[in-house]
Amino acid sequence: MLSKLFSEIFIRRKRDTRHVEAEAFYQGAQGVEIKPGLEELQARFDKQGAQLNQRSIGRQKKFETVLDHVKELWTPVEKLCLAVRERIGDRIPPFLLPLIVALGAVFIGIAEVILLAPALDVLNVTEYRLQVFSAIGIVLIGGLSYHFAWESLSSEKFTSLWRWIIRVVALLVTVALACWGILRGMQVAFAAKVMQNPLGDFLSEHPVVSAAFYIFITLAAPVMIAAATHYSFHHLRDWWEWKTANSEMNRLIRLRVSAQKGLESEKERLIHGLKEIAHECAEWKATYRLNHERGGKHGAIQEPYWMVTVKATLAMLVVLAFSWWLPLPLLGIIDWAVWIAAFLYFRRQWHSPSPEEFFELEHVSFAVPAKSQVDPLLAPFRNPKELSR
Numbered sequence: 001m002l003s004k005l006f007s008e009i010f011i012r013r014k015r016d017t018r019h020v021e022a023e024a025f026y027q028g029a030q031g032v033e034i035k036p037g038l039e040e041l042q043a044r045f046d047k048q049g050a051q052l053n054q055r056s057i058g059r060q061k062k063f064e065t066v067l068d069h070v071k072e073l074w075t076p077v078e079k080l081c082l083a084v085r086e087r088i089g090d091r092i093p094p095f096l097l098p099l100i101v102a103l104g105a106v107f108i109g110i111a112e113v114i115l116l117a118p119a120l121d122v123l124n125v126t127e128y129r130l131q132v133f134s135a136i137g138i139v140l141i142g143g144l145s146y147h148f149a150w151e152s153l154s155s156e157k158f159t160s161l162w163r164w165i166i167r168v169v170a171l172l173v174t175v176a177l178a179c180w181g182i183l184r185g186m187q188v189a190f191a192a193k194v195m196q197n198p199l200g201d202f203l204s205e206h207p208v209v210s211a212a213f214y215i216f217i218t219l220a221a222p223v224m225i226a227a228a229t230h231y232s233f234h235h236l237r238d239w240w241e242w243k244t245a246n247s248e249m250n251r252l253i254r255l256r257v258s259a260q261k262g263l264e265s266e267k268e269r270l271i272h273g274l275k276e277i278a279h280e281c282a283e284w285k286a287t288y289r290l291n292h293e294r295g296g297k298h299g300a301i302q303e304p305y306w307m308v309t310v311k312a313t314l315a316m317l318v319v320l321a322f323s324w325w326l327p328l329p330l331l332g333i334i335d336w337a338v339w340i341a342a343f344l345y346f347r348r349q350w351h352s353p354s355p356e357e358f359f360e361l362e363h364v365s366f367a368v369p370a371k372s373q374v375d376p377l378l379a380p381f382r383n384p385k386e387l388s389r
Contacts, residue, residue: 028295142222181215
């Protein structure tokens, strides 16, 4: 009882958290018509339904935006997939073999640079670092010339004039590399003679074989680099376009399926939420009608006025129990201040109780009032002294 009394003094009741039972009972006891209360409940749940609908529409708009985005991108991605399929067919383009061929072209170029760099002494390039850079340039010139020449034979990207220019340049590069191979052979033969190496005698006795050999190793590397680059470039390009197109298509499919499921789920959630609000509204209305009728029939009985003084005194005693250690004058001031505040609070509560407080004062009328006579069925349980009378 003391805890309840303490909470009633220090806990402030909020008017915006009214209980529908207490409000209905209060309105019924005061003779207020039931229609305004039911309309208020209906308006409250209509507001909840409108808020739920607004939130759901906001979430649905997000899914619809995703679907519109997918619809906008679907046509170009579909065209890209069809174009890739028309060019390469239904098969999956190879990736591993073209990659190995491309790496092979790199190693061929490195080997050709290592073999070609020392021969640049003929051109008065003596520093090894400069020889390496010069050899890289020569290898790139040969490889790119043959690559573009191959493209001019298998592709229609170039005009007729450019095709002839590329082919002429490739022919000139071939002649230059062949001459360079002969010079390399002569250089090796001369160096071998100076060093008195048997290789020099062999190369001098077989100039045609040595020339053919050095022409071959000089021309073979650029030709193989161009062939490997041409093969790997086209296959890797087809694989990349196939992968990009399929990845984009799969991404759009996942987005569309996810957005459609999310939109359907949100619509079902809205329907179930509105049904739940409608059922809750019906439950509250039924509770309101029942308690409104109870309030009209039973009413409430007001506590006696002397209970206000008792409650205020109990509140003062509770404060005194926790603050007895204070000095006497201060303790007296605090106790009397608490008593006056509690008296005013409970007097207001006694005079004009809130609907919740009024609901607790319900006056129940029994259909069959209690009688002073004892029921015959309970006679065996009566006091023996009463039975002897």
